[in-house]
Amino acid sequence: xxxxxIFGLLIFIGVEILDVLSEVPFGEDRMKVSNFYLEKSPxxxxxxxxxxxxxxxxxxxxxxxxxxxxxxxxxGIGSILYRRRSVHTExxxxxxxxxxxxxxxxxxxxxxxxxxxLGAYIFVHGHLxxxxxxxxxxxxxxxFLLMLISYRKFFVKHSGVTWIESIAGIVFVGLGLLGMVxxxxxxxxxLPAGELNSLISxxxxxxxYIAVGFKVGAELTGVLDTLLNISQDEE
Amino acid sequence: xxxxxxxxxxxxxxxxxxxGVYAVLVKRNLIKIVIGLSILDSxxxxxxxxxxxxxxxxxxxxxxMAIESANKMVDPVPQALVLTAIVIGFGVxxxxxxLVIRLYRHHNTINIDEIKNLKW
Numbered sequence: 001x002x003x004x005x006i007f008g009l010l011i012f013i014g015v016e017i018l019d020v021l022s023e024v025p026f027g028e029d030r031m032k033v034s035n036f037y038l039e040k041s042p043x044x045x046x047x048x049x050x051x052x053x054x055x056x057x058x059x060x061x062x063x064x065x066x067x068x069x070x071x072x073x074x075x076g077i078g079s080i081l082y083r084r085r086s087v088h089t090e091x092x093x094x095x096x097x098x099x100x101x102x103x104x105x106x107x108x109x110x111x112x113x114x115x116x117x118l119g120a121y122i123f124v125h126g127h128l129x130x131x132x133x134x135x136x137x138x139x140x141x142x143x144f145l146l147m148l149i150s151y152r153k154f155f156v157k158h159s160g161v162t163w164i165e166s167i168a169g170i171v172f173v174g175l176g177l178l179g180m181v182x183x184x185x186x187x188x189x190x191l192p193a194g195e196l197n198s199l200i201s202x203x204x205x206x207x208x209y210i211a212v213g214f215k216v217g218a219e220l221t222g223v224l225d226t227l228l229n230i231s232q233d234e235e
Numbered sequence: 236x237x238x239x240x241x242x243x244x245x246x247x248x249x250x251x252x253x254x255g256v257y258a259v260l261v262k263r264n265l266i267k268i269v270i271g272l273s274i275l276d277s278x279x280x281x282x283x284x285x286x287x288x289x290x291x292x293x294x295x296x297x298x299x300m301a302i303e304s305a306n307k308m309v310d311p312v313p314q315a316l317v318l319t320a321i322v323i324g325f326g327v328x329x330x331x332x333x334l335v336i337r338l339y340r341h342h343n344t345i346n347i348d349e350i351k352n353l354k355w
Binding site: 003006010013014017018021022024025026027028029031033034037038041042048049050051054055059062063066069070072073074076077080081128129130132134196197223227 | 240241242244245246249250252253256257260261282285286287288289290292294295296297298299308310311312314315318319321322323325326327329330332333334336337
């Protein structure tokens with residue numbers, strides 16, 4: 001009976017949404033606002049990746065909120081899982097996971113710097129190629145995850161993570177405030193736009209995405225480290 | 236053909252969303268509920284990106300070869316929104332999993348039928 005009710009509800013929701021969407025034909029026109037963005041982004045901002053231009057410049061305040069949500073999630077996990085934690089250092093490995101095999105360890109050692117390099121490349125070139133701060137930060141965190149699961153004794157210094165996070169956040173907000181001083185509004189793009197398709201272009205967009213990349217990488221690494229170090233506290 | 240594409244792609248996205256809602260409503264295992272929320276997210280992202288697509292469109296990135304190709308580009312606004320939504324989805328999943336770990340510590344089970352505190 002209950003399942004029947006749930007299926008009825010699901011079918012109702014599905015049919016209603018599909019009914020609304022049949023008014024929006026697939027693969028046809030764009031909205032007016034995106035035509036504006038597509039026009040402005042290469043001509044005024046000199047940014048070739050329009051998605052980056054929208055995320056960091058046109059909707060920069062929204063991105064600041066997004067970064068704040070990510071920070072709150074990281075801080076929330078820390079406080080939800082809080083326990084009087086014994087210090088986890090090189091001499092006092094607390095992870096119970098078994099040591100990975102030699103092949104994984106050697107491979108991880110080789111791959112780790114390359115993964116970090118790829119992540120850095122992606123967030124530095126966020127305004128030229130697909131990708132950006134969030135994606136690059138996520139890739140950097142996967143590099144740290146590889147090290148965390150292959151070496152039991154590998155540990156992330158939480159004070160270092162906190163410092164990187166705070167400095168990156170301060171850079172973002174500071175650029176916004178500088179925009180207020182020089183341009184009139186918060187997060188105004190006050191630096192010269194430069195040349196389309198060159199690395200130094202787009203004014204503050206590149207700097208903000210580098211800060212976001214560091215922040216996201218540090219936060220995700222912190223989250224992974226917290227979640228991996230929690231299980232052995234059980235016993 | 237156009238109808239098939241419209242209903243096929245939107246239908247897939249909506250099917251994923253409904254699958255997520257079904258998991259959240261029916262499953263009793265908290266981890267599976269979190270997975271359901273995650274699937275719901277994926278369906279929503281697919282729907283957004285599908286709405287922004289235009290036939291024969293390219294990625295909204297200007298390359299040195301084709302500066303003037305703006306009229307063939309897909310809608311960048313839903314893509315930017317999905318970028319935001321993915322990050323928020325990550326935050327939701329991470330906090331939900333942390334709460335599950337906390338509940339497990341208290342009750343030694345992740346079956347919500349056995350967690351009596353949830354009933355009133």
